[in-house]
Amino acid sequence: MGGLSLISMVAALVATSPADVPATPCHILPGNPSPVGGSERGVMPEDLATLRDMGTPNIPSTRDKLFTLSPDGRHIAFQLRQADLVANRYCLAMVVLDLSKPGNAIVVDNGGEFPASSYGIADNPPSGLPTTISPVWSHDGLWIAYLRKDLGSTQVWRARTDGSGAEQLTHMPFDVEGFALTEDGTGVVVSGRPGIDRFNKDVEVEGQSGYRYDERTMPGVRSRPIAREPIDTEYFKVSVGSGVISAATEDERALADPGTVDQKIPGAIWIVKGQAGSKAWSAPVKPDDISAPTSLHIQYVGKPEQACPDVVCQGVQDAWFDDMTGDLVYLRYVRGEADEQFYRWRVGAKHPELLLRTESRFASCQTSGSALLCTVDELTSPRRIVRLDAKTFHMTTVFDPNPGFASLRKGQVQLLRWTNAYGVESFGHLILPPGHQAGDRHPMVVVGYNSLGFLRGGTGDEYPILALAEKGFAVLNYQTPLDIGMKKGAKTWEELRRLNSTDWQEYRNTVSSIDTGVDAAIATGTIDPAKIALTGMSFGGSVGQFTLVNNRRYAAAILSSCCEEASVATMFAGPGFSKVIHDEGYPRLIDEDTAFWKPMSFRLNAKTMSTPLLIQIPDSEFLVTIEAVTALQEAGQPVDLYTFPNEFHVKWQPVHRIAVYRRGIQWLDFWLRGLEDPDPVKPNQYQVWRTLKH
Numbered sequence: 001m002g003g004l005s006l007i008s009m010v011a012a013l014v015a016t017s018p019a020d021v022p023a024t025p026c027h028i029l030p031g032n033p034s035p036v037g038g039s040e041r042g043v044m045p046e047d048l049a050t051l052r053d054m055g056t057p058n059i060p061s062t063r064d065k066l067f068t069l070s071p072d073g074r075h076i077a078f079q080l081r082q083a084d085l086v087a088n089r090y091c092l093a094m095v096v097l098d099l100s101k102p103g104n105a106i107v108v109d110n111g112g113e114f115p116a117s118s119y120g121i122a123d124n125p126p127s128g129l130p131t132t133i134s135p136v137w138s139h140d141g142l143w144i145a146y147l148r149k150d151l152g153s154t155q156v157w158r159a160r161t162d163g164s165g166a167e168q169l170t171h172m173p174f175d176v177e178g179f180a181l182t183e184d185g186t187g188v189v190v191s192g193r194p195g196i197d198r199f200n201k202d203v204e205v206e207g208q209s210g211y212r213y214d215e216r217t218m219p220g221v222r223s224r225p226i227a228r229e230p231i232d233t234e235y236f237k238v239s240v241g242s243g244v245i246s247a248a249t250e251d252e253r254a255l256a257d258p259g260t261v262d263q264k265i266p267g268a269i270w271i272v273k274g275q276a277g278s279k280a281w282s283a284p285v286k287p288d289d290i291s292a293p294t295s296l297h298i299q300y301v302g303k304p305e306q307a308c309p310d311v312v313c314q315g316v317q318d319a320w321f322d323d324m325t326g327d328l329v330y331l332r333y334v335r336g337e338a339d340e341q342f343y344r345w346r347v348g349a350k351h352p353e354l355l356l357r358t359e360s361r362f363a364s365c366q367t368s369g370s371a372l373l374c375t376v377d378e379l380t381s382p383r384r385i386v387r388l389d390a391k392t393f394h395m396t397t398v399f400d401p402n403p404g405f406a407s408l409r410k411g412q413v414q415l416l417r418w419t420n421a422y423g424v425e426s427f428g429h430l431i432l433p434p435g436h437q438a439g440d441r442h443p444m445v446v447v448g449y450n451s452l453g454f455l456r457g458g459t460g461d462e463y464p465i466l467a468l469a470e471k472g473f474a475v476l477n478y479q480t481p482l483d484i485g486m487k488k489g490a491k492t493w494e495e496l497r498r499l500n501s502t503d504w505q506e507y508r509n510t511v512s513s514i515d516t517g518v519d520a521a522i523a524t525g526t527i528d529p530a531k532i533a534l535t536g537m538s539f540g541g542s543v544g545q546f547t548l549v550n551n552r553r554y555a556a557a558i559l560s561s562c563c564e565e566a567s568v569a570t571m572f573a574g575p576g577f578s579k580v581i582h583d584e585g586y587p588r589l590i591d592e593d594t595a596f597w598k599p600m601s602f603r604l605n606a607k608t609m610s611t612p613l614l615i616q617i618p619d620s621e622f623l624v625t626i627e628a629v630t631a632l633q634e635a636g637q638p639v640d641l642y643t644f645p646n647e648f649h650v651k652w653q654p655v656h657r658i659a660v661y662r663r664g665i666q667w668l669d670f671w672l673r674g675l676e677d678p679d680p681v682k683p684n685q686y687q688v689w690r691t692l693k694h
Helices: 006-014 045-049 194-206 250-256 403-407 465-470 493-523 539-550 574-583 602-608 623-634 654-673 685-693
Strands: 067-069 075-084 089-098 105-110 116-118 126-130 143-150 153-160 166-168 178-181 187-192 234-239 245-247 270-273 279-284 294-299 316-321 328-332 340-345 353-358 361-368 371-378 381-389 395-399 412-419 425-432 442-447 474-478 527-536 556-559 613-618 639-644
Touching: 045 465, 045 654, 067 361, 067 371, 075 654, 089 143, 105 143, 105 153, 143 178, 178 250, 187 250, 234 250, 270 316, 279 316, 294 316, 316 361, 340 361, 381 403, 412 493, 425 465, 425 493, 442 493, 442 654, 465 474, 465 654, 474 493, 493 527, 493 539, 527 539, 527 654, 539 556, 539 602, 556 654, 602 623, 613 623, 613 654, 623 639, 639 654, 639 685, 654 685
Parallel strands: 442 474, 442 527, 527 556, 556 613, 613 639
Antiparallel strands: 067 075, 075 089, 089 105, 116 126, 143 153, 153 166, 178 187, 187 234, 234 245, 270 279, 279 294, 316 328, 328 340, 340 353, 361 371, 371 381, 381 395, 412 425, 425 474
C-alpha cells in the first residue's frame, strides 16, 4: 500500500530502545574539510556513512522545519548530525549561522544522544530514523531552545546564540515530545505522555501474578504487555528561572499544540497567511474521495475566495506569500512525477506561472526578505541550505555541511520513465559507473523504493548507490508507483486497502513497475541482462520476497527486512494486531490457506527457488524472519542471514551501517562478477559463500 507492508507494520511494534548509557561528548565542526584521499577519487561507502546531516535522511515533509529563522530574520539555527564510525555513535551539534556571513557558522551546543523518531504509537518504539530537531528562538534572539536526549531522557535545553553556553531547562519525569516558549520568555510549555510510564509501572505489578495473553501482547516483541493507544498527551508549564512545574492553561496549551490547519476552513489540509491578512490553503476537490486531487485556494483581505482551476494547482505541498509583492509562491509535487515545480500566482492574475521545474527536492522553505530560504536535496549532492531569489529564482548556497563531497567523482545519472502492465506510470534513475564508455555493459543492482532527491542508499539507506557505481555496477533506483487501489479510484481508505490486498494486487503492481523499469534500463544497451541483482527494505523487502518467489530474472538478491509468512500475520503479531491483519484479508492460522500464501511465501516455495539471497536484519525482526530462512536452508538454497543487535527497523548504529554497506557490495561482487574482497567483513565470509555456490 504505497510503502506499507505486513513486515513494516509489525516492525513498528517490534523495535527495541537504544541502551541508556552515558555518551561522552564528541565535537562536530560546521564546515567539512576535503575528503580523505583528495578530489581525484570516487565515492566510497565511508563518505556516505559519515555525511553531516540535517534532519531525516529521507526526503522530509516540505513543511518540516530543518532550520528556523531568528526574530529579526538575520540568523538561522539548526542541528547537525554526523556518524562516528570508530566510537559507533553520532556527534550532534546545534549551529547558529549569520545569514550576512554564510561562512561564519558557530556551534552553540555539542552533545546529546541519537534522537530516534517514533512510529507514533503509545509504546513509542523508535523507527531507527532520527527525529528532526527544530530549535525555537527566544523573542529577543539571544538564545534558542530545543529537544535533546541524554541518558535516555528527552528534555528541553537552551543555548546562548553567541556560543557562550548551554543548559538543560526541564527535568520532567517523562520524555518531552513538544514544547513552546511563553510570550514573555519566562516559561516553557511542554507536552508528553506520562501515561506510558504509568502503564509500565502497572505492568510491573501485574507481572507478580503473571501476564494475561491478550490484545496487548505481541510475541514477536516480548511476552510483556505493550501499551496501546489511546494514551493522552498532557501539558505542563515550567518556569525558566525556578524550574517550578504547573498545569498548563488552555492558552498555554495552545502554544504547544497550535495545529497546522485553520479550523474555520473545513477540509483544509494546510493554510498559510500573509502579513496583510491574506491566506491560502489546499483542500480536496471531493472531501469524501481519497483519490480526488487537491485544489489551491486564495483569499486576499476584503476580496472573495478564489480557487485555482488549473491542473498545475493540484498537488500543492506548501506555499508562501511574497512579502514585497503579495504574490503567492507555491511548491507542487504529484506522486508518480519525477519533477517538482515552483509557481507564482500573481495578485489579480487568473493563472499561475512556472518559476522552476527540477528533479531536486526542496523542503523547510521560509520567506526571508525578498527570497526563500530552503533546504535542497539534489540527485548527486547531499542536503544543503540555499536562497532562492524572488524575481529570478536563481539559487545560491547559504550553508553546505559537506562541501568536500562536490569534488568526488560520481556516476552518470539518467532519468527513465515507464508505464507498467497495469497502466500505472512511474520512473527511476539509472546510474552508470563514472568510467562508463560507449559499448560497455555492466552488472546492475536494483534499489528502491524512493528515487526522489539525493541518491544515497535507497529506503532505509542500506545500498550505497554512488559507491556501487564507483565499484563498477550500474544501479536502477526506482520510485514506487501509485497504489493500484488509487489507480482504480478507491474512495475510502478501507476500499483502498481491500483493492491493494486482494490477490496481492499492490505487490503485483509494484513488481510490474520494477520489471518494466529493468527492461527500460536493459534497452539502453548499458546493462548485462544476465547479471542483475534485486534489493529491498521494508515494503521494498516484501516486494523483493514476492519477486523472488515469482520471477527468476535476478542473479542475486539482498533483503534488509523479511519475511511475510503465515506465522508473522498470526502468532508473532499477537491477537490485537492479527485482528487488524485478518480484517484486511489475511487468513487465520487455522485456515491453513496455502493458496493465499503460495504467491508470497518463501517456505511454500523454498524447493523451487534458486536466487542467492543475503538477508541483513535488525535483531528486533529476527523471529519474523527465521521461518522462511529455515525453509530455504532445509531446501539447500543459497541463503545467508546476518542479525544486528539492538537495532530498529531502520538500522541506526554507524558500525552496523558501514558493515551492511560493505557486505552488500561484497555479496554483489561475489555473485555477479566472481570477485572476492581481500578485506571481507567477516574472516570466514567467503568460505561460507563458496559453499553456497555448490
